[in-house]
Amino acid sequence: MAPRIVELRQNVLKKNDILARELRERFRQAGVYTVNLVSSPGAGKTTLLRETLIRLRDRYRVAALVGDLATDNDGRRLQESGAPVRQITTGTVCHLEAEMVGRALEGWDLAELDFLFIENVGNLVCPASYDLGESLRVVLFSVAEGEDKPLKYPTIVLGADLVIVTKVDLAEAVGFDRHAFYEALQQVRPDLPVLEVSARTGAGMAEWLSRLEEHAPAGRTPAAVPGAPGGEEGGRP
Amino acid sequence: MHELSIAQNLVELAAEEARRRGLTRVRAVHVRLGVLAGVVKDALLFCFDIVTAGTPLEGARLAIEEVPVEIFCPRCRQPRRLPEPLPMACPECGTRTAEIVHGRELELFALEGEEGEGLGAPDR
Numbered sequence: 001m002a003p004r005i006v007e008l009r010q011n012v013l014k015k016n017d018i019l020a021r022e023l024r025e026r027f028r029q030a031g032v033y034t035v036n037l038v039s040s041p042g043a044g045k046t047t048l049l050r051e052t053l054i055r056l057r058d059r060y061r062v063a064a065l066v067g068d069l070a071t072d073n074d075g076r077r078l079q080e081s082g083a084p085v086r087q088i089t090t091g092t093v094c095h096l097e098a099e100m101v102g103r104a105l106e107g108w109d110l111a112e113l114d115f116l117f118i119e120n121v122g123n124l125v126c127p128a129s130y131d132l133g134e135s136l137r138v139v140l141f142s143v144a145e146g147e148d149k150p151l152k153y154p155t156i157v158l159g160a161d162l163v164i165v166t167k168v169d170l171a172e173a174v175g176f177d178r179h180a181f182y183e184a185l186q187q188v189r190p191d192l193p194v195l196e197v198s199a200r201t202g203a204g205m206a207e208w209l210s211r212l213e214e215h216a217p218a219g220r221t222p223a224a225v226p227g228a229p230g231g232e233e234g235g236r237p
Numbered sequence: 238m239h240e241l242s243i244a245q246n247l248v249e250l251a252a253e254e255a256r257r258r259g260l261t262r263v264r265a266v267h268v269r270l271g272v273l274a275g276v277v278k279d280a281l282l283f284c285f286d287i288v289t290a291g292t293p294l295e296g297a298r299l300a301i302e303e304v305p306v307e308i309f310c311p312r313c314r315q316p317r318r319l320p321e322p323l324p325m326a327c328p329e330c331g332t333r334t335a336e337i338v339h340g341r342e343l344e345l346f347a348l349e350g351e352e353g354e355g356l357g358a359p360d361r
Contacts, residue, residue: 003264005347006254006348006350008345008347008348012246012268013243015249015250126239126275128275129243129276154322158273187323187333192335
């Protein structure tokens with residue numbers, strides 16, 4: 001038997017990356033802008049997303065997928081927005097993978113959507129490794145979490161397109177040191193854009209929404225977009 | 238702790254490649270792991286043994302080469318290796334940058350084994 005070494009240089013997550021690429025192409029062809037929200041548990045993903053869905057749904061066709069290890073609490077909170085929501089219960093898995101997203105989308109006509117939001121499992125480590133085919137990856141840090149979160153979790157910051165600082169209405173109460181936070185972020189990713197938002201008071205929401213709307217499908221007239229994917233009637237004029 | 242699913246992906250990929258390249262009995266699986274990959278080396282080693290149990294890769298050694306961070310300094314116009322993963326700044330001139338050249342790898346780099354009739358038929 002001849003001992004042999006073969007060089008491979010294959011990405012270990014190749015399978016996920018291939019699926020994510022396929023999803024990205026599906027989203028592109030359907031004209032849906034997909035946003036993946038990642039943060040630690042309790043940073044305010046669900047509240048921000050609910051408020052986002054409520055504010056967008058008059059003008060755009062929006063939907064959300066929400067990942068959780070157990071319970072559909074977040075899914076139910078999001079449904080209060082009136083937008084279609086699907087739950088992905090991951091069991092013991094601490095992140096979403098492209099395959100789970102693909103499965104959750106079964107039966108949805110993506111062409112009937114303008115925006116699809118994916119609320120990842122609350123975790124600042126594992127979701128960083130998995131491309132979901134999204135157009136925008138947003139990492140949320142709440143003011144209560146401490147200013148050094150970006151330094152502690154650089155990988156998630158390196159993979160993000162945008163940072164949202166959440167619960168800024170509490171900044172003073174929790175003694176949030178803005179300077180220290182921005183300095184920490186700069187040490188990891190000097191070029192990353194940041195928005196400060198309070199989904200509760202609405203502060204900063206307009207800027208967040210206008211960022212999203214930059215990516216709304218061109219030429220769509222806001223009044224002519226009723227309907228939801230799947231079951232409901234309506235849709236394209 | 239996503240190292241278990243990463244180990245599963247790794248073992249599947251390694252078994253598939255071994256079969257394709259006609260390797261019997263895989264002795265070692267070589268992985269390049271960037272220090273910014275977000276994967277814990279010890280956890281991956283631990284999970285690898287669990288995942289390979291009962292598969293054709295059982296008993297294979299997982300060799301992990303950790304890849305340090307290398308950035309491209311826009312000011313020096315040079316790739317620079319960082320002594321520590323953070324800050325993302327040139328160790329020579331201090332310029333901050335987001336251009337990472339190395340350090341995020343999670344790569345099945347090589348397989349070490351024996352050539353023969355195909356995986357699953359080890360010599361006895």
